[in-house]
Amino acid sequence: MSIILFLIGLIIGSFLNVCIYRIPEGISIVIPGSFCPHCKHKLSWIDNIPLVSYILLKGRCRYCAKKIPLQYPLVELLTGVIFILFYRRFGISAEFILFLSTSSLLIIAFFIDLRYMVLPDVVIIPSIILSVIYGSIYGFPNNFITAGIFVLIFYLLRVIFSGGLGIGDVELIFIFSLMLGFYGTLMVVVISSLIGTIYGVYLIRKGRAGMRTKIPFGPFLIGAFLLVSSLNIQAFYLPH
Numbered sequence: 381m382s383i384i385l386f387l388i389g390l391i392i393g394s395f396l397n398v399c400i401y402r403i404p405e406g407i408s409i410v411i412p413g414s415f416c417p418h419c420k421h422k423l424s425w426i427d428n429i430p431l432v433s434y435i436l437l438k439g440r441c442r443y444c445a446k447k448i449p450l451q452y453p454l455v456e457l458l459t460g461v462i463f464i465l466f467y468r469r470f471g472i473s474a475e476f477i478l479f480l481s482t483s484s485l486l487i488i489a490f491f492i493d494l495r496y497m498v499l500p501d502v503v504i505i506p507s508i509i510l511s512v513i514y515g516s517i518y519g520f521p522n523n524f525i526t527a528g529i530f531v532l533i534f535y536l537l538r539v540i541f542s543g544g545l546g547i548g549d550v551e552l553i554f555i556f557s558l559m560l561g562f563y564g565t566l567m568v569v570v571i572s573s574l575i576g577t578i579y580g581v582y583l584i585r586k587g588r589a590g591m592r593t594k595i596p597f598g599p600f601l602i603g604a605f606l607l608v609s610s611l612n613i614q615a616f617y618l619p620h
């Protein structure tokens with residue numbers, strides 16, 4: 381079962397790549413079929429097999445020999461692994477479906493935010509809807525109270541340090557609260573702040589950023605969410 385889900389994950393991951401590239405460019409995600417972003421040559425099925433094609437083509441386009449960004453096989457692999465981890469956590473269930481679909485949308489958001497510093501509504505709004513459904517079924521009313529607390533804190537931080545957190549980050553913490561509850565969300569905040577700080581210090585030491593350089597925080601939040609939710613990391617293990 382794990383292998384089948386991994387393969388399905390790879391295929392979904394390949395579709396997520398299409399979304400990551402096309403949503404900011406305003407191209408339909410269905411038509412036309414896959415093409416090389418550089419030379420626009422249409423890709424046949426043999427150049428379109430997740431992971432396998434990248435390895436067979438040695439990471440280069442068959443037609444223009446331009447390098448295929450490492451992001452492509454990475455997203456496919458990541459999605460495949462996440463499919464397995466959620467299956468091991470939830471089995472085949474409604475929770476499994478809800479976490480998978482939300483995570484898939486957030487993987488798209490991760491890469492778009494990384495490049496364009498924006499969390500697109502077409503991805504965030506469905507994630508919010510999914511998280512409200514999840515929270516209503518599995519976390520009512522606690523996760524909604526958690527959401528209220530974290531949204532308030534994030535909103536205040538946003539107002540106090542104007543230009544720090546984006547409105548998208550507030551939306552993300554709302555989604556995470558509903559999906560993870562209090563301790564899981566706390567863990568996401570701790571992990572993302574830690575990694576974000578380390579990354580910021582690294583950029584400053586390398587001379588690639590100053591104290592005022594804007595770094596999108598969304599990818600750190602999303603990365604931490606994927607980690608916490610797929611590995612079921614809890615801030616505290618409550619005794620049963």
Ligand SMILES: [Zn+2]
Pocket residue numbers: 416417418419420421441442443444445446
């Ligand atoms: Zn090409």
